[in-house]
Amino acid sequence: MTILEQMLEGTGSVAILGHIRPDGDCLGSALGLYNYLRLNYPAVRAAVYLEEASCKFGYLQGFDKIRHQADEEVYGLCVCLDCGDLGRLGGFAGILESAGKSLCLDHHVTNTRFADTNLVEDGASSTCEVLYGQLDSRKIDRTVAECLYTGIIHDTGVFKYSSTSARTMEIAGKLMDKGIDFGSIIDNSFYKKTYIQNQILGRALLESITFFDGRCIFSAIRQNEMDFYGVDSKDMDGIIDQLRLTEGVEVAIFLYQSGAQEFKVSMRSQNHVDVSRIAAFFGGGGHVRAAGCTMSGSIHDVINNLSQHIARQLDI
Structure with a gap:
């Protein structure tokens, strides 16, 4: 039993x-x-x-x-x-x-x-x-x-x-x-995605930025952009996974705004970075290769804080 x-x-x-x-x-x-x-x-x-x-x-x-x-x-x-x-x-x-x-x-x-x-x-x-x-x-x-x-x-x-x-x-x-x-x-x-979901995916990919010599990539969607396309959090499923597939990338990060100076964070890694440890530090959780959390501050603040933890694991 x-x-x-x-x-x-x-x-x-x-x-x-x-x-x-x-x-x-x-x-x-x-x-x-x-x-x-x-x-x-x-x-x-x-x-x-x-x-x-x-x-x-x-x-x-x-x-x-x-x-x-x-x-x-x-x-x-x-x-x-x-x-x-x-x-x-x-x-x-x-x-x-x-x-x-x-x-x-x-x-x-x-x-x-x-x-x-x-x-x-x-x-x-x-x-x-x-x-x-x-x-x-x-x-x-x-x-x-x-x-x-x-x-x-x-x-x-x-x-x-x-x-x-x-x-x-x-x-x-x-x-x-x-x-x-x-x-x-x-x-x-x-x-399968709707036309609007494809549009917001395209926007996220178009405005993505790599750092740490291409080993990391991030993209962010602000509230005004969500309003413009008429999307919510459910429409952004899969964006983080598409970012993860970028050649040479070890860690992918996707943010979307959930409040004033507040962002939902999704992270994925390939082989070396335990993103669950990073997410747990900021009050979130998940798995070794897939995790998330909620963070406060500007996009620059969020990425700066996350990148410090990623750098330690990548020995940068």
Whole structure:
């Protein structure tokens, strides 16, 4: 019996939470668990609480059932997925605090073990991979498989990031055996972009700047530029990954403005720089090769502070 199965014993209600600004792995794991519970634990009342996410994930079963506002309901069990610390739950932290017991399933090396029970596998490619290990694979149907496969491809960059393992590929193959349209999932949720999303991607690439002799690259989008194109944070998914593909680059940085003198920071590295250490220093977190944080100051201030930490790891 898995940890999740043990905690579900005798539980009549489950709240499912994830991190702020939910991505593919967060949505995939949350809705994967939700659909699994509805299928195999019909007597359990389950609800998913997440901030609004990109409509490109609308094909996931239960996407339209997600609650975007916290309420006064109290649950016997709260399961937090893909979330490294209590603050990343945003306005839904109170649901965890009022629940009878809590479980965190995650794969972030910076996880703070904030739940009553924590299963953190920092060697896993994604939280969906961690969750798969907690489920009975014989009881996974196509709708659950679609959710888990979505999370895995998004956190592995369609199986190309270093976090991808033989185990990851094995799980993906088993999910494909459930009859999912894997090609459509990859194209429509990972690669396909709207015209406006392509415009802001082009703007970010056009105005990108390299430093440290081309070993680092950054780009930044200000609030007035976001307003001009009519985009929000969800429309800038993938910009950091495109910057990372620049030849000769070890570290890529993407910033977008989230407030007065405040920027959301995404970092990616190739082989040598542990960006999770840098993000953690500034109050964020993530993985060795992919991490993020929120920083205050001008663009120059942010890049100057980050570059000092990068330089130490590159011995510059």
